[in-house]
Amino acid sequence: MRRRLVVALVLVVLAPFAGAIVPRPLLTSAAAGREAxxxxxxxxxxxxxxxxxPADPDVIERLGFLSSSGxxxxxxxxxxxxxGWGxxxxxxETPTWSDLKPGPVLRALTADSSAMHVAIAGEIDQTIEGVIPIDLSEAAFADMVSASLDGFARDADGEPILIEGRSYGPYDRFYEGIGTFNAVVGCNTWTGAVLRRAGLRTGWWNxxxxxxxxSLRTFNDLPGMAATARDGRR
Incomplete structure (x- = not known):
């Protein structure tokens, strides 16, 4: 029994790393060298x-519903x-680590409904840890924006559904999301799926x-890659 428990724990620890080393998609299109x-x-x-x-005019137009939330x-x-999706x-219920409670953690590990979080920001230092810059072609960029918008649940008029009165501050908002969140399908797997819509390769499960x-750094030429692969995105 103890041996089985040890094996199970080892598998749990190794699973995320095993998922990262298998690229998704397995093969990539030879579409490099285009303008990005x-x-x-x-x-x-x-x-x-x-x-x-980027807060470019076309992006602001597509996310124009944010203006109505202030x-x-x-x-x-x-x-x-x-x-982001989560x-x-x-x-x-967890704006800071000091607000961490057992209930939200348990729901995150088992099953929870989802939400989209959107924040506005000024200049971001692209050289610091935790920031990965990626250059995309116009077509790949448009596909990725569309994939991001697919995460928003919508009302009968097709508008994203604002979660009223909930934000971390004056520069962010929450909206109802599409899909169920759990330990297997979480925020980082959502991010990976959105990036694959732009032709990027990620690990199979992240x-x-x-x-x-x-996996992004290993399977793609970053930064400045022309992410224009059009085949086998998922």
């Missing part, structure tokens, strides 16, 4: 990843729109920010 004028950032902390989109998208100081309870970052 659009830069995004993958932002990570010890447990979570977000995608920062976010000042037209402010020239806004340089990035940071988008467990609803953990997101809303539950941790560290494994996602490692």
């Amino acid at each position: 004028p659009r830069r995004i950032l993958v932002l990570s902390n010890p447990i979570h990843t977000d995608i920062a989109l 976010l000042p998208l037209s402010d020239p100081a806004v340089k990035w729109l940071v988008v 467990g609803r309870s953990f997101y809303l 539950p941790l920010p560290q494994s996602l970052a490692w």
Whole structure:
């Protein structure tokens, strides 16, 4: 019995690393060398990843619904729109580590509804740890923005559903998300799926920010790669 428990624990520890070393997709298209004028950032902390989109006119237009929630998208100081998907309870009830409670953690490990978190940001230092700059072609960038927007649940009029009165501060908002959050399908697997829509390769399964970052750097030419692969994205 003890041996089985040890084996199970070893498998749990090794599974995220095993998932990272198998690329997804297995094969990549020979579409390198094209112009890659659009830069995004993958932002990570010890447990979570977000995608920062440039506050360019076309991005602001596609995320224009944020203005109605009070976010000042037209402010020239806004340089990035940071988008992430996560467990609803953990997101809303854990603004800081000091707010950590057993309930949201348990729901995050088992099953929880999801939420989208969007924040506006000024200049971001792209050279520090936890920031991965990635250059995309126009087509790949458009696909990735569409994939990000697919995470928002929508009302009968097709508008994203704001979670009223819940934010970490004046520069972020929460919206209802699509899908169920759990220990297997979490925020970092969502980030990986969105990046694959842009033609990037990731590990097959990346539950941790560290494994996602490692697979991005290992299987892609970063920074400045022309992520224009059009085949086998998923």
